[in-house]
Structures are given as C-alpha cells and as structure tokens.
Amino acid sequence: MGKLFGYLLLLVMGLSSCALVDKAAIKTTANIMQKGSDQLLYEPDWYFFKESAPGNLKLIEGMWFADQKNKQLLGLLVKGYSAYTFAVLETQAIRDQILGNSETLIRQRVLMNYEKAIEYGFKYLELMGISREDFLNKSFPQTLEKTFLAKASDEDYVTLFYFAQAMGSSLNNQRQNMDKLAYLNHVKLFMQWVCSVKPDIEYGNCKLFDAILEATTPRVLGGNMAKAQKKFKEAIKLRPENLLIRLSYIQYYLIPLLEEEEFSVEMERLRKDLGYWYSSVQGIKNREKLKYDKTKIYNLFNSVARQKYRKLLKLRKEIF
Template sequence: MKLLLSLLVFSFLTACSVGNLPNNLSRSMMNQEDPEVVAAGAPAYLLLLDALILTYPDDEEFLLAGARLYGAYAGVFAEDESQAKLMANKAMDYARRALCEYDDDLCLATEGQLDELTTLLNDEYDEDDVPVVYAFASAWAGWIQANSDDWNAIAQVGKVKAMMQWVVGYEPDYDNATVQVYLGVLETQLPPSLGGKPEVGRNYFEQALAYTNDRHLMAKVLFAKQYARLLFDQELHDRLLQETLDADPEMEGLTLINTLAQRQAAELLAESAEYFE
C-alpha cells in the first residue's frame, strides 16, 4: 500500500511541474462532480501543500493555494465547528503570509483603520493586484464566518467588504462572479433594522447570476437562504431552489460547488413549508 501511494504521488508530481501544482490542484477539485471524491482526497492535497510550504515557506503561490484549499475544506467538508475553525485559521494564516510576502504596506494596512485601507487600495494598487487581494479577502471572510461567535472577528467585516468591492471595481465577474456572491452574503447577514442592506445584497446575487448566465448555482442557493428567508419571501425562495435543482451543474470552475449547491437546495426546499408557516 505504501509503495502504491508513493507511486501515485510520484506520477502526480511528474505529470505537472511543481510550479503548476497549486492551480492544478484547485482546478481538479473545482471541476470534480463527486463531492465524496474531493472529501476523501482533500486531506492528502492539504498535507501535500503543507509539505510544499514547509519546503518553500516564502512562495506566494503555494501559500495562496494552501489558503484556498484550507478555506474550501473549512466551508464545505469540516465535520464540526471546531474543525471548521481550525481549518479557517490555517487558511487565514497562509493568506496573510502570502499577502505580506507580496506587499508589506498592504499587509500592514489590513491591520489598521478601514479608511486607511480603502485609500491605500484606491491610490496604490490596480488590476494586477486583484488575485492576491481577492484571495486574502476570501480567506478573511471564511475566517470571520468560522469565528462568528467572536465580536472582534465580526468587527472586521467592513474591511473584507471594502477589499471585495475594490476587486469588483476592476473585475466584476472575477472568479466566475463569486466575488459578487461574497458581497451578497456580506450585505444580507443582518435585517435592515440592525444595519443590513438586503436590497444591495440582492443586487450582488443578481449580478453574479447575470455574469454567469444563471450557471452559478450556489449564488441561487445563497440568494434564497440569505435574502429570501431574511425577507420572508417564500415564492422567490422556492423558485430559486427549484431552478437550482433543475439545472445542469457542470461548468468549468464551478462543477463541485454547483453539485454541493444542489444538495443544499434540496434540503432547504424540503424545509420551506415549515420555515415559512
């Protein structure tokens, strides 16, 4: 068995250069239609990336790949809140290290005041910086979600939102418009009476669907879960979920998340009558 595993790792590494490995790992996972395959294989991917980061501790690409995969595992496959928090913390650590390797000033600004971060982004950075800013903001959003019982974490939402909005200013359809989905969720966390902006969130969800020709199924599910449930709109809720279930989940870069969206849609739709009664 050990020999077989060694051969598998060797053949995998020789099939693609080490430099291409992070992107190939992410792409292979995102295009997998069977979540169980990813759930079973993801720990091995994570250990492999940990080893690469130990070997190349200053490599931004490996650090960002580690942040993405640990963040994805925390959000989708973690078995409980404790494991989700550990994974999200690891993702955030890798993302911050990558950002600090990339640019000291921007790294420092994320720890300062919101207006200082926003001013720096607008004055000093451009579309070339979008990938690293988005990767860091994504990991940060996941970390806040995993630590939602900590008000110090919740207080950082404004900075994440500012970074995501900055990305939208350059590439509104970035990451298959998932940047729009992040913003939709951030704006629908609270009802209007507590400072939430659900109509702004609705616009972000609709933008995500427009940019992907309705193919981003998790955008539909979160639109239903975050917005329709918040405003108690059962007709919209059930329509979005049924459309998700009726859709073809296969799409480059979204197949895995679309498949998971369909599973979640089935669960939410089954609860609909009880929720809205």
C-alpha cells in the same frame, strides 16, 4: 487529480535528502500544481472532492514547510483552505448555521479552517511587503487601494480574492464576536477593491461573495437586504449555469427574510436545473442539458449547490 498529487508527493519525497528538500524541485512542482489547480472546478462529484481535498492540502503544507518563501504554495493554501471550507464544511454546517447553533463541532471546524486560510493569507501579504499590523490598522481602509496598487501584480489577485473571501466568510460564521466584526469594513472594502480590479476573477465569484457579504452584514453595521437582493439577481443573470448563486440567494436572502412563497418557487426551479445538470454529468443528453456541457467549469459549484439543496429540503419545516 488525487493521482496527480500522489505522484507529486512521491516526486518531492524522492528529491529529499537528509530532511532537506531541493527548493528548485519544490518550485517546479508548485508551478505545476498552481497551473492545474483549476481542474478541480470541473469535478462533479462533491464526495470525491470532500475526501481528496484534505490530503492534497496537507501535501502542499508539507512542501511549504520546506520552502516558506514560496508564494505559489502560500497562494494554493489560501485558495485551498478557503474553497474547501466553503464547499465542504459550510455545506455540512448549513443546518446549524440557519438554526443558529453556533457551538457545534462542525461550526468550530468551519472557523478553524477559515483561520488556516487567513493565517496563510497574512504570510502571503508579508511576502508582498504588507505586514499584518498594517493591514489590521484602523486607518488601513483609507490607504488600502494605494497600497495594493503599489504592491500587487497580476499573479497576486486570485490569492487576495480568496483571502478576502475567507475573512468575510469567517466573520459571517461568528457575527456575535464584536472584536472580529470591528474589521468588517476592512473585509468589505478589500473584497470590493479586488473585484473592481478583476471583476471576472474566479469565474464571476466576485459578485456571489459580494452579495453574500451584503446579505450577512448586520443592519446596524450597514447591511442592506435590498442591495443584497439586487446583487444576487445580477449575479444570477450573468452566470445562470452557476447554480450555487441561486442556492445562495435562497440561503442568504429568502430564508433570513422568511419568504416562504418565493422559497418554494426558487427551490422548484433549482430542483429542475440541478436535475438537468446532474443528468449532463452522467452522460444523459437532451436540449435542456446541453448548456451544462458547455459550462463544466461550474461542476464543482453545482455539486455544492446540489448538496445544500438536499439539506434545505429537509430543513423546510424547521425554517418556516
């Protein structure tokens, strides 16, 4: 994928003249990039994704700068920054998140990069005919469904999902910011609406992020850990090969409740299944590993789970 984007960069540069880029060429290139973007989900090497994603995002930003009405490029930027921040930066920040260290550089980078996804999301909404002011209006939750049903088409839902995920994850990383938390209801209703229209969008991740939102919502604002547990269990049952869901159950449900015994049980189960998955992507085959050969679409998710699992192992004594 890195070579593909490098080739596309050369293509765009070759079509430039006097700092003006042919928008038709950008549109064609953006279409290719959008159609190929899901290939990244098959990537089993977390380190490769971590190192290659920023360069690809800057390439897309450069193209968007030359064609700021291009919805495909904006959609790629919303998805790209949201996914990169969750998969890479939040993985690197997991110790600080769990121990409540909010002022570290990595926590600041998490917020900064989610903010990029959110800002591009608002620009995307503007192209749909929905202003930032309208979306943030306190009365908008009452008209949200009607507005989006009138404005949204099938091509918009993936971007809207990642926009909602970026906003929800950003709030989760700054729960002490009461000004931001004032929009929590917006975010929850927005995510719920997107997922009600497209419940299987992005390979079932609606249920994962809905569960995370429920678990991380403060109790005084309506959060319910029993509901969160139920949502996690349902998501795990539907997507057992997506090991990031089980890791998230440990991180967002078991650890906050200090459930050490179940933590031990789930971590051991996860250790075994991550081992089967990792052997599968290395080409080592047996009956337990065959199921992961059929679900390679979860490779990137599982690579994130593996990195977070290793960090949680080291944190155990500090958590409990």
